[in-house]
Each structure stands twice: as C-alpha cells, then as structure tokens.
Amino acid sequence: MNIGQASEQTGVSAKMIRYYESIGLLPSAARRANGYRDYSDQDVAVLQFVRRTRDLGFSLEEVATLLALWSDKKRPSRQVKRLAETHIADLERRMREMRAVMKTLRQLAQHCHGDERSDCPILDDLAKPRAASAKKARRHQVRS
C-alpha cells in the first residue's frame, strides 16, 4: 500500500507519516523497487494507534512510550495506567487554569457596555498590574 492509501485509512497525513518515521517514532517503512514506501495492514494498525493517542492529547514522546508498552507483551498494565493518569491529571490542571481565566474574562466582558461609547472596563482592568495568576506551561494541546 502506498503512503497515500495509508494516510487515507488512518487520517494521518502523508507528511506526518514521513515525519514520524524521520524522528524514529515509527520504524523505517518498507520500500518498493521504485523507492515508494510500502505499508502493510500491520503498519496501518500502528498508524491508527498513533492517530488515536494523538487525538487524546498525548505528546509524540508519550506516544513513543505507549507504542513501546504496546509492543511489550509482558509489561505490567500498571505502567500504562500510570501514564494515562498522569495525562489525565495534566489535563485537569490545565482545565482548572482555563476555567479561572474564563471566569476573569467573563467578568471583564460583563462590565463592558459593548456599544458606541469608548470607555471600556476591559482595557482599564487589563492595564492594572495585579496578575491573573495563570503562568507557564504550554505543550500538550488537545487537537480540536
């Protein structure tokens, strides 16, 4: 199967499939005589696994770990569960932060007339130094 078919069947773009291979997340694909990559149903299954874990917001590094655990038939399920729970905790933390930010934003928006008048409590408030407590983090974003 060509990369295009594999991409279509998994929803992972051809570009990304090549990229995943280049960074070692996936093993080097088999090649046809013409140099085209050749994918088996097995390979497609792996790509689907990657796709799904990515959709669940795991970083490529975490995906790599999950792939390793997946292929290691003897690893204790505890390891997998721990990874999932760490990820859940991370999502929870970020959601708490977002909730706090939204609360602030809603309050700001509420007090703004939002009409032709130029006075705007939103901007007035943004200019005040007392911070919104949210800081650093980034990384890991749920693909929407």
Next chain:
Amino acid sequence: MNIGQASEQTGVSAKMIRYYESIGLLPSAARRANGYRDYSDQDVAVLQFVRRTRDLGFSLEEVATLLALWSDKKRPSRQVKRLAETHIADLERRMREMRAVMKTLRQLAQHCHGDERSDCPILDDLAKPRAASAKKARRHQVRS
C-alpha cells in the same frame, strides 16, 4: 530604567521584551548613550498590559489589537468586547474538547487493572480505529 528592572517589575523576561520590540508589538525602546534600552514607568505599564493579556491566553496578534484599541481613546467599546467574547468562545470550545477527551481517558483508565498483569484495556482500545473525534486546532494555550 534598564531592561532588567523592567523585566522584574512586569514579570516579562528581558528576552521577551526584546522579542516583542523586534516584531513590532512594542515601539522601539529609548536608548541610553551606552546603547542600553531605557524604560519609563509608562513603558512598564504597557508591559504589564501585555503580560496580563498574555496570561489571559490572548495570542500576540490579539495583544497587538488590544494595545491598539487601548491607545485609541475614541474606539467604541463594542470592538473590545467582541474580541473578548470571541476569545471566551474559543476557550469554551477547547474546554468542551478537553472534557470529551478526559471522559474517554477516564473510561480507559478505569477498566485497566493497573497491576502486575500485562493485559491492558487501554492499549487494546487505543489500537481500535474508531477515532476520538477531536481534531485540529492548536494555537492559543493558557499559560499555566
């Protein structure tokens, strides 16, 4: 005031202050005879504005817009409110997505023994093709 002091007073790193200036988000800072950037209390206020809007998850592009609205004393407050509400809607969308993902993850984790046994419903499930419906988006992340 040197860039270090300005950074300390605003919580914006010196690196970022220079970067914001380089991309035109901030006007070129005044310079001392020795070439050092020189910041006034006014400048510090602007940096605090930027810091706060960043903390609320606005992109640098949105920050630029807010800065422009801020300095335009005659703009209708409607414009500002619209921007804030768009941002709120965006956050709401992302939170919905995250909630869906967390629900899936919690279900997966729940069914996993998480002990010495090697069978793991999490991995089994990830290997199944039916997607988690979450896709694309990225950009905009609340700084935690």
Next chain:
DNA sequence: CCTGCACCTTCCCACAATGGGAAGGTCAAC
C-alpha cells in the same frame, strides 16, 4: 589602575508538531 562581576547588546539555535511548496522521479490510462 586593574580585576571581577553583573549587567547590557546582538545573533543564532532549539523546541513541538504541522503545513506549504519546489524540484524531480514514476506509473497508469488514454
């Protein structure tokens, strides 16, 4: 006066994960 240290300057590199696109080879259908 010299030395050291803390600060400033600019410049380049890296990151995560993805898309865009150029330049060129291949294959199948017509």
Next chain:
DNA sequence: GTTGACCTTCCCATTGTGGGAAGGTGCAGG
C-alpha cells in the same frame, strides 16, 4: 507519448519561549 496523479527529498514558516555565545559597560573593591 503525453497528461495527471502519485511518490521522493529538501527547505521554509509557524508560535512563543529559552539557552547560550561573543562582546561591550559600569561599578565596586583591592
């Protein structure tokens, strides 16, 4: 044969941030 849909590799851009090098400055203590 030519056309068009593939495939290949390479390089570049994105967003926002940090790291670090190489060099200038300014002040304090000896």
